[in-house]
């Protein structure tokens with residue numbers, strides 16, 4: 001039993017509740033001030049403050065859990081608190097739902113509620129409950145109006161192509177624009193971001209911050225719509241999806257098609273950002289045994305020479321071939337093919353025709369879908385023209401459509417990126433995954449015939465390269481591309 005309750009003058013045990021939040025009046029909501037006012041309120045009534053509960057959330061209507069608030073309600077349930085003192089009703093309840101749950105608690109426990117500004121609500125009486133509900137509804141509307149006004153302001157800026165704040169790195173002057181063009185060109189030529197930033201730091205190029213250039217900083221700058229002279233509304237912080245794009249008031253650094261290609265390269269999930277990958281076998285999965293047709297697997301011999309080996313040993317034959325010379329041989333043939341103008345042209349034409357749509361058409365469809373998504377968001381959040389159910393179902397469909405278009409753009413632009421104007425320099429700079437993509441574009445299968453005695457360590461006549469259908473069509477236009485002397489890349 002509670003000792004206090006047995007005295008003539010039972011002591012009222014009060015809990016103070018304060019919450020940091022955005023404050024429309026901008027003055028009196030500081031937590032220290034809230035607390036002092038609440039303490040004065042208790043002192044005037046002779047109440048004892050037993051605990052102060054304090055939450056910190058920036059938005060009044062945020063749905064984040066409030067740990068201190070929940071602990072306080074539990075303390076009330078447990079019978080340790082007779083009264084709650086708060087500075088304003090909107091500190092205590094963020095939504096009608098929370099208010100109703102609180103009213104239930106009051107009715108069960110008879111806890112008292114004292115509000116420093118706006119008077120006390122006696123939540124045990126119907127009038128008190130009505131007053132609290134009205135005050136809560138007004139506070140909620142103010143909060144919603146405020147976030148609508150902020151969104152509306154951002155939308156207006158975006159529609160007029162103006163920056164949301166300070167203009168970012170890359171488009172502030174001609175020097176920065178020149179650097180963006182350099183980086184974009186090098187990314188499309190297969191250079192890694194690390195290589196470029198190392199270079200810039202050596203040259204003393206200044207960036208967005210006084211710190212040295214890092215690959216993530218450059219990546220963010222190149223992915224941002226501002227370098228292409230576009231103002232984006234509804235920005236995805238990861239840079240992966242685009243918001244609604246409009247022509248900006250500032251001068252672009254690179255044009256839209258170049259920017260789209262740079263994005264496709266940087267967002268390619270197979271892009272190898274790890275420079276310290278172990279050496280791998282270039283033809284794994286593409287190379288077969290000429291005796292039994294089984295796939296060759298890669299394995300270093302006891303002397304650590306890399307080899308491709310048939311698993312058909314148990315079937316009475318043993319076939320293997322040195323890995324390094326066969327990799328170089330096939331790569332040389334691929335590069336010969338890709339540096340032949342007529343073959344490249346035929347392949348490029350087929351790349352565009354690939355899935356029946358051109359890159360330009362797919363990019364246009366993607367832009368349109370992203371604009372629809374932004375309009376939908378604004379219809380729901382800003383104009384309030386949709387029910388939540390309708391909004392969610394349309395958004396899910398649009399997101400699916402955008403994912404499909406992204407995949408399509410990735411496929412087409414990847415092929416184009418690989419069909420680079422200078423395949424040899426691309427190959428020299430490319431990482432393992434990029435080289436594999438380039439190979440898979442041209443090579444369907446490599447068949448290895450059994451070795452013949454007396455032909456030395458590596459007999460290139462054992463290796464037969466089967467081309468993909470579209471490479472075959474390209475090659476047919478230029479018979480003899482493979483007849484030229486084989487150049488082995490270093």
Ligand SMILES: [Zn+2]
Nearest residue numbers: 289292310312
């Ligand atoms: Zn075999």
